[in-house]
Amino acid sequence: MKRYDLMVVGAGPSGLSAAIEAAKRxxxxxVFDENAKPGGQLFKQIHKFFGSKEHKAKxxxxxxxxxxxxxxxxxxxxxxxxxxxxxxxxxxxxTVRQEDGMHHYKGxxxxxxxxxxxxxxxxxxxxxxxxxxxxxxxxxMNLYGIKPGDRILMLGSGNxxxxxxxxxxxxxxxxxxxxxxxxxxxxxxxxASKVARCGVPFYLGHTxxxxxxxxKVTGVTIHAVDDxxxxxxxxxxxxxxxxxxxxxxxxxxxxxxxxxxxxxxDNPKRGGQVPLIDDNGETSVEGIFAVGDVAGIEEASSAxxxxxxxxxxxxxxxxxxxxxxxxxxxxxxxxxxxxxxEGMFAPQNKGKAITETDEGIPISESLLTRxxxxxxxxxxxxxxxxxxxxxxxxxxxxxxPCNPCQDACPKHxxxxxxxxxxxxxxxxxxTCVGCGMCVASCSGQAIFLVDESAEPDKAxxxxxxxxxPLPEKGDMGMALxxxxxxxxxxxxxxxxxxxxxxxxxxxxxxxxxEMADRARFFRPDEKQKEVQ
Amino acid sequence: xxxIRNHPILGEPEKGPKVTFTFDGKPMEGYQGExxxxxxxxxxxxxxxxxxxxxxxRGIFCAIGRxxxxxxxxxxxxxxxxxxxxxxxGMEVRTQDGVTALxxxx
Numbered sequence: 001m002k003r004y005d006l007m008v009v010g011a012g013p014s015g016l017s018a019a020i021e022a023a024k025r026x027x028x029x030x031v032f033d034e035n036a037k038p039g040g041q042l043f044k045q046i047h048k049f050f051g052s053k054e055h056k057a058k059x060x061x062x063x064x065x066x067x068x069x070x071x072x073x074x075x076x077x078x079x080x081x082x083x084x085x086x087x088x089x090x091x092x093x094x095t096v097r098q099e100d101g102m103h104h105y106k107g108x109x110x111x112x113x114x115x116x117x118x119x120x121x122x123x124x125x126x127x128x129x130x131x132x133x134x135x136x137x138x139x140x141m142n143l144y145g146i147k148p149g150d151r152i153l154m155l156g157s158g159n160x161x162x163x164x165x166x167x168x169x170x171x172x173x174x175x176x177x178x179x180x181x182x183x184x185x186x187x188x189x190x191x192a193s194k195v196a197r198c199g200v201p202f203y204l205g206h207t208x209x210x211x212x213x214x215x216k217v218t219g220v221t222i223h224a225v226d227d228x229x230x231x232x233x234x235x236x237x238x239x240x241x242x243x244x245x246x247x248x249x250x251x252x253x254x255x256x257x258x259x260x261x262x263x264x265x266d267n268p269k270r271g272g273q274v275p276l277i278d279d280n281g282e283t284s285v286e287g288i289f290a291v292g293d294v295a296g297i298e299e300a301s302s303a304x305x306x307x308x309x310x311x312x313x314x315x316x317x318x319x320x321x322x323x324x325x326x327x328x329x330x331x332x333x334x335x336x337x338x339x340x341x342e343g344m345f346a347p348q349n350k351g352k353a354i355t356e357t358d359e360g361i362p363i364s365e366s367l368l369t370r371x372x373x374x375x376x377x378x379x380x381x382x383x384x385x386x387x388x389x390x391x392x393x394x395x396x397x398x399x400x401p402c403n404p405c406q407d408a409c410p411k412h413x414x415x416x417x418x419x420x421x422x423x424x425x426x427x428x429x430x431t432c433v434g435c436g437m438c439v440a441s442c443s444g445q446a447i448f449l450v451d452e453s454a455e456p457d458k459a460x461x462x463x464x465x466x467x468x469p470l471p472e473k474g475d476m477g478m479a480l481x482x483x484x485x486x487x488x489x490x491x492x493x494x495x496x497x498x499x500x501x502x503x504x505x506x507x508x509x510x511x512x513x514e515m516a517d518r519a520r521f522f523r524p525d526e527k528q529k530e531v532q
Numbered sequence: 533x534x535x536i537r538n539h540p541i542l543g544e545p546e547k548g549p550k551v552t553f554t555f556d557g558k559p560m561e562g563y564q565g566e567x568x569x570x571x572x573x574x575x576x577x578x579x580x581x582x583x584x585x586x587x588x589x590r591g592i593f594c595a596i597g598r599x600x601x602x603x604x605x606x607x608x609x610x611x612x613x614x615x616x617x618x619x620x621x622g623m624e625v626r627t628q629d630g631v632t633a634l635x636x637x638x
């Protein structure tokens with residue numbers, strides 16, 4: 001039997017972070033993961049993360065993953081892959097299934113970071129090939145370069161459903177609709193908006209009643225649901241699709257903790273069966289910690305901080321650092337964590353109906369029920385201004401913990417202030433130089449540069465563009481509205497790419513001046529598309 | 533075309549060398565090291581197995597080795613999770629019927 005100071009179960013964002021902090025303090029650390037590669041789900045996250053600099057905001061998940069692996073390597077963390085932890089026993093002993101058989105390991109402390117599993121929802125035909133989890137779609141397209149389908153219906157409008165829908169569009173798939181039984185979009189409004197403006201319709205208050213097909217999915221039927229989530233007769237709609245993607249939440253994979261004797265609770269706010277933990281992730285069993293999604297469903301940014309906190313605590317528990325070092329490290333981490341847990345989507349606000357922003361502006365109903373801001377509503381927000389010359393228009397309308405735009409502008413046109421969840425405001429006195437750094441830095445793709453009189457009777461709109469083929473200067477196409485409706489012909493006048501934009505191209509199109517406040521996306525003419 | 537040739541964020545997918553394997557006796561191509569299920573998906577194969585009792589088709593569902601819906605008979609061994617098993621040159625992959633290989637009429 002091998003011994004370690006600390007054994008970490010799971011090499012995802014939280015597990016690796018925990019291992020790094022402990023190893024840096026001198027602990028002999030082993031991380032076990034059942035997968036062939038470390039990093040958990042980070043390497044499937046190709047979008048830019050929210051938060052502030054401390055949370056690695058505006059960096060794509062894949063790059064956060066790469067940095068974390070480097071850090072773990074430098075800290076001397078030993079990672080066992082293809083190693084499934086099958087049991088956790090008294091006295092911090094675990095059994096691990098590895099390629100050559102079962103092995104016993106014993107630790108002086110354990111950090112469980114097993115993550116979560118996808119929830120599923122059964123409906124007629126749900127076992128047909130072609131019905132997949134949203135995670136499966138991410139795995140196929142972002143890890144292995146395989147399109148999950150040609151035409152897809154997404155069930156679930158939480159952040160996973162919205163983010164994966166956008167990624168499917170990026171992979172060249174078509175999204176027939178996003179369907180959710182809830183009456184309102186569950187995820188961030190900015191995630192919904194960037195999908196909606198591509199023309200994807202939202203069906204809130206609807207559910208799948210049947211996956212059609214005999215050998216594989218050929219279509220899907222949805223129904224509106226009543227207040228008790230029962231299908232309403234006569235409300236059915238049909239879509240021809242070859243794939244149905246399910247994104248209806250996650251459940252903690254906490255079985256090991258239960259087996260190890262940790263006190264558990266059933267907590268719907270945390271996603272199901274979770275261990276009772278203190279502020280630093282320690283369970284009811286001294287020296288056993290739980291971090292990341294297994295301790296309550298959140299997201300990777302907070303999971304990484306939780307991991308680091310538990311890593312520090314494990315080090316102090318075993319005498320590898322003193323109480324003062326622990327206190328100093330935890331203070332900083334707690335500050336980072338609490339700023340991530342603020343705003344409308346914070347854990348404490350789960351299930352609450354929020355009707356206005358911290359600034360006292362009514363929350364857009366259109367955004368919550370149709371996925372996009374109504375043209376009339378958007379003017380109420382502090383990021384929306386009319387100015388002479390080029391200027392940013394920020395369509396960020398919910399209080400979420402994110403502020404890279406404020407740091408991105410070299411001319412200080414954008415103000416969020418100390419409160420990370422405040423809505424960004426455009427300062428009309430500052431002079432925008434049209435560099436586009438704010439457009440590229442916005443993880444929600446909610447910033448546009450607008451020049452209302454770029455040419456006589458024409459406005460120029462600059463938008464973030466993350467699709468291929470990348471249009472070229474001179475290309476003609478359609479300007480689309482926030483809802484993805486074709487508005488008017490548009491001409492591409494500039495396409496900027498830069499290493500600093502990290503694969504977000506900035507596309508500038510000209511449209512008739514009266515469309516300046518409405519045109520928010522560009523669809524190339526079909527002819528140009530065929531060249532792909 | 534099921535393979536993404538160029539991705540706006542990820543660029544061209546990294547691939548191992550091309551290998552040949554068989555699916556129910558038919559030769560197919562894939563890339564070494566990618567999960568068997570991905571090579572099948574790229575070739576348009578949707579059905580991985582039929583259930584034992586009701587003979588219902590199953591395919592990829594979770595793609596991360598948890599659900600076991602995608603298991604097949606690989607090199608004569610049943611219940612191989614094709615979504616997490618790397619493809620190798622010359623592999624014999626068969627549709628699973630219950631717990632044995634499906635008999636395919638030539």
